[in-house]
Amino acid sequence: xxxxxxxxxxxxxxxxxxxxxxxxxxxxxxxxxxxxxxxxxxxxxxxxxxxxxxxxxxxxxxxxxxxxxxxxxxxxxxxxxxxxxxxxxxxxxxxxxxxxxxxxxxxxxxxxxxxxxxxxxxxxxxxxxxxx
Amino acid sequence: xxxxxxxxxxxxxxxxxxxxxxxxxxxxxxxxxxxxxxxxxxxxxxxxxxxxxxxxxxxxxxxxxxxxxxxxxxxxxxxxxxxxxxxxxxxxxxxxxxxxxxxxxxxxxxxxxxxxxxxxxxxxxxxxxxxxxxxxxxxxxxxxxxxxxxxxxxxxxxxxxxxxxxxxxxxxxxxx
Numbered sequence: 001x002x003x004x005x006x007x008x009x010x011x012x013x014x015x016x017x018x019x020x021x022x023x024x025x026x027x028x029x030x031x032x033x034x035x036x037x038x039x040x041x042x043x044x045x046x047x048x049x050x051x052x053x054x055x056x057x058x059x060x061x062x063x064x065x066x067x068x069x070x071x072x073x074x075x076x077x078x079x080x081x082x083x084x085x086x087x088x089x090x091x092x093x094x095x096x097x098x099x100x101x102x103x104x105x106x107x108x109x110x111x112x113x114x115x116x117x118x119x120x121x122x123x124x125x126x127x128x129x130x131x132x
Numbered sequence: 133x134x135x136x137x138x139x140x141x142x143x144x145x146x147x148x149x150x151x152x153x154x155x156x157x158x159x160x161x162x163x164x165x166x167x168x169x170x171x172x173x174x175x176x177x178x179x180x181x182x183x184x185x186x187x188x189x190x191x192x193x194x195x196x197x198x199x200x201x202x203x204x205x206x207x208x209x210x211x212x213x214x215x216x217x218x219x220x221x222x223x224x225x226x227x228x229x230x231x232x233x234x235x236x237x238x239x240x241x242x243x244x245x246x247x248x249x250x251x252x253x254x255x256x257x258x259x260x261x262x263x264x265x266x267x268x269x270x271x272x273x274x275x276x277x278x279x280x281x282x283x284x285x286x287x288x289x290x291x292x293x294x295x296x297x298x299x300x301x302x303x304x305x306x307x308x
Contacts (some may be wrong), residue, residue: 078256083263090252090287110249132253 001077002033002092007044009093011073011112012105012127015061016096018045019070033072034079035113036121038101041070041094062096062104070094071101071121073112073128087113087132095124103127185236192238192260201267202233202240202259210282213271213295214244219263224255225270225299227292229282232256245286246295252286270299 002008002021010016019041024033033039043066062068074089081087095112096104101120108127116125125131175183193199201207208214210228217223226244233240240259245252257264277290285291 074251078254083261084258085261086256088254088256110251111253130248132248132255 001075002039002072006092008041008070008072009091010096011093011109012095012103013107013109014096014105015049015063016043016046019094020044035072035075035115036119037072038097039070039072039094040067042067068096068104069099070096071124073116073124182236185238188238189236189260192262198259198267202231208242208269209276210280211273211276212269213299215268215270216257216264217266217268219265224257225295226255227295229285245292247293252291271302
């Protein structure tokens with residue numbers, strides 16, 4: 001259940017660490033974002049940019065106060081699978097994406113929900129070390 | 133109007149007489165109501181919910197194996213580590229932190245907790261899900277934590293670790 005002002009961990013190597021949701025996209029005014037939903041975020045905390053980082057990841061680095069789009073990959077609120085089981089993670093997390101839905105970073109560091117496999121963000125699920 | 137208010141008893145007597153005239157004077161014998169035979173009780177008098185739950189458990193658990201798993205005395209308990217295998221060969225491993233059961237209820241489910249990459253994940257699995265192939269007990273601790281529901285262990289020092297790593301460590305300990 002990601003609303004306006006929800007804080008999320010970022011689990012890719014785009015440089016952001018903590019972001020804040022400022023808009024849930026393509027939903028009703030009183031609705032919330034679930035796993036697989038796109039949101040607009042502000043970067044609240046970012047890893048410092050060092051000279052060592054080069055190549056394609058350097059161009060996609062985000063800084064503090066940047067506004068970007070993100071896909072929710074884990075939620076603390078339990079959500080349902082079609083077989084009746086319910087899944088819950090210990091934190092809210094997202095992966096930053098561009099407007100076409102491609103991830104900004106090149107890696108995803110921890111587990112993501114299996115729902116992303118069948119969504120249009122299949123790439124995030126394949127990048128992740130594990131899906132649950 | 134004015135006279136009524138001044139003379140106290142007069143209007144009262146009139147009203148009592150008016151009520152009396154309306155009392156029906158009917159003989160009881162001519163008005164006997166028709167009484168029908170009672171309908172035969174459904175399901176031999178068993179309650180609907182009991183009947184329904186028994187029917188459903190018979191449907192989803194014909195062998196009684198799953199019901200035996202969550203038996204209060206001999207079945208699973210919070211703290212055990214189990215592996216749930218589905219028909220499509222995928223499986224979930226985790227430590228039980230709660231079993232939601234009611235009497236003869238197909239809504240019974242098991243809450244499993246595990247840690248993947250140091251991140252806690254929980255899954256609530258319906259026990260009578262027909263897509264489950266097998267539920268296997270991997271580990272039973274010698275000493276259990278108090279309470280039947282272990283919600284309080286989340287994010288404390290009693291929290292579950294990486295269950296797979298824990299099991300391999302236990303196995304190595306047994307072998308040596």
